[in-house]
Amino acid sequence: MITNVWKVDKYVDNLGNNPQIVDAADLLRQNEVVALPTETVYGLGGNAKNDEAVSKIFAAKGRPVxxxxxxxxxxxxQLCEFVDEVPEKASLLMERFWPGPLTIIFKIKSGVLSEKATAGLGTVGVRMPDHPVALALLKASGLPIAAPSANSSGKPSPTTAEHVIEDLEGKIAGIVDGGPTGVGVESTVLDCTEAIPVILRPGAVTKEQLEKVVGEVREDRALTETDVKPKAPGMKYTHYAPNAPLYMVSGSHSFLQKLVSEKQREGLRVGVLATEESASDYQADIVLACGKRGDLETVAAALFGVLRDFNHERVDIIFSEMFPNTGVGHAIMNRLQKSAGNKLITE
Known part of the structure; x- marks a missing residue:
């Protein structure tokens, strides 16, 4: 399959009339799949009403069904077409955070969306992305678009079109290149089908921000307890993993350096994921700075790109610093834990 790549300037007015957006929207209506930029990561979009289109998404990614x-x-x-009800708290959250990196779980009407898209559940996660190219493409298609991250399943999510090409060229019909994404980690997923909303996946919209709008918000216990089955089916899978095994390290910089030196003496090529403030503290084969510890939003924006960069450096093992588990740091640590398969070394 030839994968079309359209480079689109997100700052251009009237994007909906852009011939490249029109071409990509035509493919979506033909039940092909097209990668598109959002403010979080690149998504792999397909017609959410059509089994064939949704099957192509799963096939391209190698994603569990x-x-x-x-x-x-x-x-x-568009919600009224396929959502059974919109709770009051969901309405308040949409007013505050849409468009934006918040996915809300609703109860669905039967027979509208592909059951393959919902995995046969009676609920569905919906969001409105805050990216002009994504919104233009969604409007031009006239469809609800199912769009997981546009990467091979289990690998770091893509934050540039180049990442998508690396994973999916020849497997999908097209890629709309709208430049690098901003947030860098996927949306917060919030279940609003219960009286007290429950965070199923942390993201850029934090628990503290949500509670300012709707009061008490809980977190799925599986986010912090490894022996609890997650409510969100996808959260049970390993995600975001680089090719080399990654270990989180809780301890001093000197302790992490000791681990590096031990592995180097074994003849391994060692990588370290650090921040701009601490990168110079380590003597490893490859040290990659992942944003600033003093500004965790920069860490979130850089994380998946840095994990992919380690693949290009052909390291044998990676040690990563830890980050504060508050605010957007909660999302960062969730992604790191998934990348590492919860492998943690403590001083």
Missing amino acids: DNPLIIHIADQN
Whole structure:
């Protein structure tokens, strides 16, 4: 398959009339799959109503079929087509955070969306992305678009079109290149089907921000307890993993350096994931700075790109610093834990 790549300037007015957006939207209506930029990561989009289109998403990614897909819309009015009810708390959150990196779980109407997209569940996750190219493409298609991250399943999510090409060229019909994404980690997933909303996946919209709008918000116990089955099916899978085994290190810089030196003496090529403030503290084969510890949003934006960069450096093992587990740091640590398969070394 030839994968079309369209480079689109997100700052251009009237994007909906852009011939490249029109071409990509035509492919979506033909039940092909197209990668598109969002403010979080690149998504792999397909017609959420069509089994064939959704099957192509799963095939291209190699994604387990019991892992439901998030549905992307351009207009809140689209919800009434396939959502059974919109709770008051969900309405308040949409007013505050849409468009933006918040996915809300609703109960669905039967017979509208592909059951492959929802994995046969009675609920669906929906969000409205805050990216002009994504919104233009969604509007032009006129469809609810199922769009998981546009990467091979289990690998770091893509934050540039080049990452998508690396994983999926020849497997999908097209890639809309809207430049690097901003947030860098996927959306917060919040279940609003219960009286007290539950965070199923942490993201850029934090628990503290949500509680300012709707009061008490809980977290799925599986986010902090490894022996609890996650409520979100996809959260049981290993994600974001670089090729080399990654270990989180809780301890001093000198302790992490000791681990590096031990592995180097064994003849291994060692990588370290650090921050700009601490990168110079380590003597390793490859040290990659992942944002600033004093500004965790920069860490989130850089994380997946840095994990992919380690693959290009052909390291044998990676040691990573830890980050504060508050605010967006909660999302960062969730992704690191998934990348490492919860492998932790403590001083």
